[in-house]
Amino acid sequence: EDQVTQSPEALRLQEGESSSLNCSYTVSGLRGLFWYRQDPGKGPEFLFTLYSAGEEKEKERLKATLTKKESFLHITAPKPEDSATYLCAVQDKTALIFGKGTTLSVSS
Amino acid sequence: DGGITQSPKYLFRKEGQNVTLSCEQNLNHDAMYWYRQDPGQGLRLIYYSQIVNDFQKGDIAEGYSVSREKKESFPLTVTSAQKNPTAFYLCASRDRAHGYTFGSGTRLTVV
Numbered sequence: 001e002d003q004v005t006q007s008p009e010a011l012r013l014q015e016g017e018s019s020s021l022n023c024s025y026t027v028s029g030l031r032g033l034f035w036y037r038q039d040p041g042k043g044p045e046f047l048f049t050l051y052s053a054g055e056e057k058e059k060e061r062l063k064a065t066l067t068k069k070e071s072f073l074h075i076t077a078p079k080p081e082d083s084a085t086y087l088c089a090v091q092d093k094t095a096l097i098f099g100k101g102t103t104l105s106v107s108s
Numbered sequence: 109d110g111g112i113t114q115s116p117k118y119l120f121r122k123e124g125q126n127v128t129l130s131c132e133q134n135l136n137h138d139a140m141y142w143y144r145q146d147p148g149q150g151l152r153l154i155y156y157s158q159i160v161n162d163f164q165k166g167d168i169a170e171g172y173s174v175s176r177e178k179k180e181s182f183p184l185t186v187t188s189a190q191k192n193p194t195a196f197y198l199c200a201s202r203d204r205a206h207g208y209t210f211g212s213g214t215r216l217t218v219v
Contacts, residue, residue, distance in 0.1 A: 004150070009148075034207070034208070036210075041196075041213070041215070042212055042213065043114075043198055043210035043211050043212045043213050044151075044198070044210045045210075046207060046208070046209075049207060087150070087151070089151075094156060094158075094164070095141055095153050095156050095166065096141075096151075096153075096200075096208065097153075098143075098150035098151040098152075099150050100148065100149055100150040101150060
């Protein structure tokens, strides 16, 4: 059964304190791994899609990487506006399968 | 601008009542999806449709129904058979070139 596990569930950082969020997955044939940002009461906002091990993508303070079993979302020198829930999902034959998310809080 | 519109933003349901959540997209995407999100849980797939007049059950379809009469529209009905409907409902559409686009959600509460 395809499965996505995110850790930690919650992460508190000081402004400027870099860290990483983890997404481990089991899927029969990876068709894409997705990262989304979700603010409270809003729909998920697309960040990245990764398709093959070794692939990396960057956007502002965020960098996503992919191995055969997991993906990392690295956040460099975070700011309070980066506070949100970050969702990881994998594409199976029909739809996205989501992890439970990591809620990031960045304080100034 | 193209996008997905979900309405209403907030919806209240009485016991035994059916309610319908609207999802409209003007992205010309073929596939559309309904997910349910509960606190501390990931998004769970309710129903999906890959083409007009065809739809499939997802992981938690019991107590829900959908229709796909038009490419642009994929309404979700929460029936009285759904015993715990209070949740945040998200609609999405997809094309292979641009990936998934999500709506802003409908929060359903049982009163």
